[in-house]
Amino acid sequence: MPVKHRRYQPQEVIELTRAAIHAFTSRDMAGFDGLLDPDFSFVGDDAPLFLHGTEEFFNSTQNERKSPPVSITGEDYMLLAHEKSLWVTSGRFQAVSPPLRSSIHFTFVWRQREEALLLLHASAFHAHPPADAKAAENPQAHMFDLPPAVKMDGRAEPKHPYRDLNGHIRYLSDREILYCRSSGKICEIHSERQPPFSMRTTLHALERPGFLVIHRSYLVNLSHVREICRYRAVLQDGTELPIGREHYLPLKRILAGTKP
Numbered sequence: 001m002p003v004k005h006r007r008y009q010p011q012e013v014i015e016l017t018r019a020a021i022h023a024f025t026s027r028d029m030a031g032f033d034g035l036l037d038p039d040f041s042f043v044g045d046d047a048p049l050f051l052h053g054t055e056e057f058f059n060s061t062q063n064e065r066k067s068p069p070v071s072i073t074g075e076d077y078m079l080l081a082h083e084k085s086l087w088v089t090s091g092r093f094q095a096v097s098p099p100l101r102s103s104i105h106f107t108f109v110w111r112q113r114e115e116a117l118l119l120l121h122a123s124a125f126h127a128h129p130p131a132d133a134k135a136a137e138n139p140q141a142h143m144f145d146l147p148p149a150v151k152m153d154g155r156a157e158p159k160h161p162y163r164d165l166n167g168h169i170r171y172l173s174d175r176e177i178l179y180c181r182s183s184g185k186i187c188e189i190h191s192e193r194q195p196p197f198s199m200r201t202t203l204h205a206l207e208r209p210g211f212l213v214i215h216r217s218y219l220v221n222l223s224h225v226r227e228i229c230r231y232r233a234v235l236q237d238g239t240e241l242p243i244g245r246e247h248y249l250p251l252k253r254i255l256a257g258t259k260p
């Protein structure tokens with residue numbers, strides 16, 4: 001007869017993810033290491049960008065292992081997928097190591113081996129790069145540590161994946177996107193907190209409620225439009241975008257109907 005293994009529930013996997021984050025940031029390294037799969041790999045935004053194997057990971061995180069605990073707030077965890085023995089979780093939190101703080105986004109892949117659920121893969125990235133060279137040089141600025149932060153209360157709107165031309169997947173909520181600029185079948189995404197990046201798609205493929213094509217080359221997030229003047233849309237940050245003649249009246253009517 002086939003061996004029946006324990007069936008994990010979604011909330012258990014989320015709690016295990018939370019426990020892993022807390023173990024690492026509190027520097028309970030024995031607890032964190034005990035969760036790692038023998039084939040564990042890690043991808044981050046500090047050199048080395050890719051680590052494979054627990055030994056390579058241990059050697060690369062010596063600074064973190066010797067440094068003081070990091071306080072975390074604004075935790076947000078979610079289950080992304082589950083297929084047979086694999087579970088994928090994701091989340092974000094704010095890490096604080098005075099005088100620096102940062103917003104961290106992460107994705108974990110868990111693999112069930114008999115009764116145990118082990119961390120097979122982790123990727124963790126700062127929401128945006130260090131504001132200055134000192135932050136970049138700080139030994140804490142590695143796996144789960146440091147620069148500017150966004151408040152996260154666990155009720156943040158969902159983020160959507162956008163694959164850039166380098167194959168990297170960026171996660172943005174609708175609210176974070178300012179506008180998109182098109183050149184042929186390539187669109188450049190401009191957002192509040194990330195540098196612009198390009199992806200292979202069209203403006204109409206990106207269009208959804210709250211967004212409007214205002215020019216053959218521009219899609220704008222209506223919530224960021226401050227005013228329109230002489231066929232120009234002015235955003236809250238002062239950015240000016242052209243408005244096509246055929247799009248001017250539809251945009252004007254929509255703004256009049258949605259803004260006081």
